[in-house]
Each structure stands twice: as C-alpha cells, then as structure tokens.
Amino acid sequence: AQTVTQSQPEMSVQEAETVTLSCTYDTSESDYYLFWYKQPPSRQMILVIRQEAYKQQNATENRFSVNFQKAAKSFSLKISDSQLGDAAMYFCAYRREYGNKLVFGAGTILRVKS
Amino acid sequence: EAQVTQNPRYLITVTGKKLTVTCSQNMNHEYMSWYRQDPGLGLRQIYYSMNVEVTDKGDVPEGYKVSRKEKRNFPLILESPSPNQTSLYFCASSLSGVDPRSNQPQHFGDGTRLSIL
Numbered sequence: 001a002q003t004v005t006q007s008q009p010e011m012s013v014q015e016a017e018t019v020t021l022s023c024t025y026d027t028s029e030s031d032y033y034l035f036w037y038k039q040p041p042s043r044q045m046i047l048v049i050r051q052e053a054y055k056q057q058n059a060t061e062n063r064f065s066v067n068f069q070k071a072a073k074s075f076s077l078k079i080s081d082s083q084l085g086d087a088a089m090y091f092c093a094y095r096r097e098y099g100n101k102l103v104f105g106a107g108t109i110l111r112v113k114s
Numbered sequence: 115e116a117q118v119t120q121n122p123r124y125l126i127t128v129t130g131k132k133l134t135v136t137c138s139q140n141m142n143h144e145y146m147s148w149y150r151q152d153p154g155l156g157l158r159q160i161y162y163s164m165n166v167e168v169t170d171k172g173d174v175p176e177g178y179k180v181s182r183k184e185k186r187n188f189p190l191i192l193e194s195p196s197p198n199q200t201s202l203y204f205c206a207s208s209l210s211g212v213d214p215r216s217n218q219p220q221h222f223g224d225g226t227r228l229s230i231l
C-alpha cells in the first residue's frame with residue numbers, strides 16, 4: 001500500500017520569505033499523481049498544485065512550486081514571498097494512475113509571522 | 115456554481131444515536147468518497163462509490179455505512195456512533211471513476227465536525 005510522510009508537524013516563516021515543506025512517499029508504481037492541498041482555518045480543502053509523475057518538469061503555480069525527485073520519492077512544496085494568507089495546514093497527497101483514492105500525509109501546519 | 119455540499123457542518127450527539135451526514139454534488143460526478151481527518155493522521159478514506167449502486171470500503175470503514183441511490187447524493191450513516199468516531203469528515207467527488215488516466219482534481223465539501231459524547 002502507498003504511504004505518504006510529512007515529517008514536519010509545524011513550520012514557521014517570516015512574511016515575504018521562502019519556505020519549503022517536505023513530503024516523501026512510498027510506492028512501487030511508476031505512474032501516479034502527487035498533490036499539495038491547503039486547509040485554512042475555514043477547513044476548506046484547496047488544491048494548491050499538482051504533479052504528474054511522468055512529467056520531469058516541476059509544476060509551478062504563481063508563488064508555489066514543487067521539487068519532484070522521482071527516484072528519491074520526494075515531493076516538496078516551496079512557497080515564495082510568503083503572505084499572511086498562506087498560513088494553513090498543508091497536506092501532501094498521492095493518487096495512483098488508475099484510481100481516484102487520495103492517500104494523504106499527516107499534514108504540516110504553516111505559520112506566517114508579520 | 116460547482117460544489118459539494120455537506121450537512122450539517124457541526125453536530126454534537128450522544129453515543130448510540132443514529133445519524134446521517136448528507137453529501138450532494140451538482141457536477142454530475144461519477145466518483146464520490148468520504149474521508150475522516152484526525153490529528154497526526156491526515157485524511158483517511160472511509161467509503162467510496164464509483165457510480166450509482168456501486169460502493170466499496172476504504173481504509174477505515176468500521177462503524178459506517180453509505181448508499182448511492184442517486185448520482186448526486188452519497189450519505190454517510192453512523193448507525194450506532196461511538197466516541198472514537200469524533201472527527202472532521204469530508205465528502206469529495208470527481209469527474210470520472212472509470213477513466214484510468216483522468217487527472218481531474220477532486221472537489222471537497224466544507225467538512226462536517228462531529229462530536230460524539
């Protein structure tokens with residue numbers, strides 16, 4: 001079974017600075033999808049960024065980018081120019097190529113200091 | 115507006131009193147799923163449905179039931195709730211449960227906070 005590990009329960013960053021959240025996963029499959037979700041205090045699950053394993057290029061969405069290292073099974077999220085609105089719980093998630101089920105990590109709470 | 119609607123958003127109840135959390139989506143999605151979120155564990159899948167009348171267990175199905183009589187609705191039923199089912203629950207849906215290469219993102223409801231005393 002696939003597993004997703006987020007080893008940082010909490011992280012802090014100063015406003016306008018850069019922070020990287022770590023995620024590792026375990027799978028024997030070669031094709032799959034990886035996601036980062038943001039959960040603000042409102043509890044909504046907001047998709048931040050998505051990466052297809054068959055793509056070598058790292059995904060980027062505005063201030064959010066990933067460092068996808070397939071051989072190392074690592075999928076970190078970099079947030080540049082951090083803003084107060086980035087404060088939230090962040091979940092890393094895995095999805096098999098053939099399927100809809102998401103496997104989530106335990107989450108990382110990100111605090112942004114002004 | 116495309117959305118997944120869960121009700122109620124909050125519920126405090128007592129052990130053994132049957133309850134149902136409703137979930138409805140307006141996107142004609144085939145796939146629907148329930149997750150529970152617990153501290154230190156992230157979200158774990160309870161049950162899922164690939165289409166009408168097709169449901170199956172996820173990773174933590176004990177104590178829960180579901181049904182899928184209509185495409186848009188996927189209620190979660192706790193027949194005899196217990197305190198260990200106190201949690202935050204999410205319903206999610208996505209476009210295709212059968213297209214193996216679909217990369218459609220899942221749409222989540224806003225969550226239901228259940229407290230069972």
